[in-house]
Amino acid sequence: SQTIHQWPATLVQPVGSPLSLECTVEGTSNPNLYWYRQAAGRGLQLLFYSVGIGQISSEVPQNLSASRPQDRQFILSSKKLLLSDSGFYLCAWSAGGTGNTIYFGEGSWLTVV
Amino acid sequence: QKEVEQNSGPLSVPEGAIASLNCTYSDRGSQSFFWYRQYSGKSPELIMSIYSNGDKEDGRFTAQLNKASQYVSLLIRDSQPSDSATYLCAVTLSGGYNKLIFGAGTRLAVHP
Numbered sequence: 411s412q413t414i415h416q417w418p419a420t421l422v423q424p425v426g427s428p429l430s431l432e433c434t435v436e437g438t439s440n441p442n443l444y445w446y447r448q449a450a451g452r453g454l455q456l457l458f459y460s461v462g463i464g465q466i467s468s469e470v471p472q473n474l475s476a477s478r479p480q481d482r483q484f485i486l487s488s489k490k491l492l493l494s495d496s497g498f499y500l501c502a503w504s505a506g507g508t509g510n511t512i513y514f515g516e517g518s519w520l521t522v523v
Numbered sequence: 524q525k526e527v528e529q530n531s532g533p534l535s536v537p538e539g540a541i542a543s544l545n546c547t548y549s550d551r552g553s554q555s556f557f558w559y560r561q562y563s564g565k566s567p568e569l570i571m572s573i574y575s576n577g578d579k580e581d582g583r584f585t586a587q588l589n590k591a592s593q594y595v596s597l598l599i600r601d602s603q604p605s606d607s608a609t610y611l612c613a614v615t616l617s618g619g620y621n622k623l624i625f626g627a628g629t630r631l632a633v634h635p
Contacts, residue, residue, distance in 0.1 A: 442621050500566055508621045509555040514566040521601035
């Protein structure tokens with residue numbers, strides 16, 4: 411069966427510091443990968459999605475970036491965090507193609523102070 | 524215009540009642556529709572997917588889709604306190620890739 415893991419689960423970072431969140435998927439190959447963010451009391455906002463290694467589409471212009479160095483690894487990064495970057499970050503995967511269910515990792519709580 | 528719209532609630536129902544959650548979407552070409560449940564502080568988990576007009580039943584849950592009206596709903600029969608959560612409607616946008624857009628969610632509270 412397929413599993414998805416992301417880490418760290420919780421982090422508190424000062425403004426201006428860098429960020430790296432990592433996500434891996436097991437039990438499948440060539441998945442679509444996604445990063446979503448959920449601000450407090452808000453809906454899920456799609457940040458990035460990837461259909462293959464090195465193929466990243468950005469949905470929202472911001473100081474975040476994503477990379478996919480391996481087929482089942484997805485990384486969310488920032489060089490300098492802003493207060494507004496605080497939120498619940500969710501990595502997700504789906505089978506390749508369209509119309510497929512998206513499954514979420516456990517999420518990472520980021521507080522920028 | 525928001526791509527996926529839901530009433531934020533809270534929707535309060537007594538235990539044992541039917542809870543009805545509604546969602547509208549703007550992309551007329553959307554073909555895939557999903558309902559997720561999210562408990563406070565947790566990641567969303569899939570309840571149901573629906574792809575064709577009509578009803579789809581799974582246990583106490585029934586999803587209803589009307590593409591002509593761009594409307595999808597979720598019925599929860601015999602609601603339980605454990606059903607209290609935020610329910611997220613999600614729609615795959617047309618365009619040849621699996622881009623899933625979420626509504627803001629409806630908070631459901633089931634009281635004993």
